Amino acid sequence: MDVPPALHDLEVRVRHLLAQTGFGDDLAEADDDHGMRVYPDPAGGLRVVWRRPASGLTLDGTASYPGIHAMVREAVISVLTGAGHRVEHTDGVVRVLA
Numbered sequence: 001m002d003v004p005p006a007l008h009d010l011e012v013r014v015r016h017l018l019a020q021t022g023f024g025d026d027l028a029e030a031d032d033d034h035g036m037r038v039y040p041d042p043a044g045g046l047r048v049v050w051r052r053p054a055s056g057l058t059l060d061g062t063a064s065y066p067g068i069h070a071m072v073r074e075a076v077i078s079v080l081t082g083a084g085h086r087v088e089h090t091d092g093v094v095r096v097l098a
Contacts, residue, residue, distance in 0.1 A: 046096040
């Protein structure tokens, strides 16, 4: 997928910010199915998703330890908004608006 330069720049800034605050997505290029993910949203902006390890936890973030998933999501939202990014949260998806 071709990413417009402005969206690419936003993605680089968001990834850097999250890495600085301990929410890095260094697994994003791996085939692993867990970790922080930042990627372009087809509806515009970026999606930021935290997927937990499959061993012992669910991947959809709802069945096992939902409170922990909610706290991580809120912490990520706090970091992003604190840095001046516009953020939407709907249906468990955090979107950073371009």
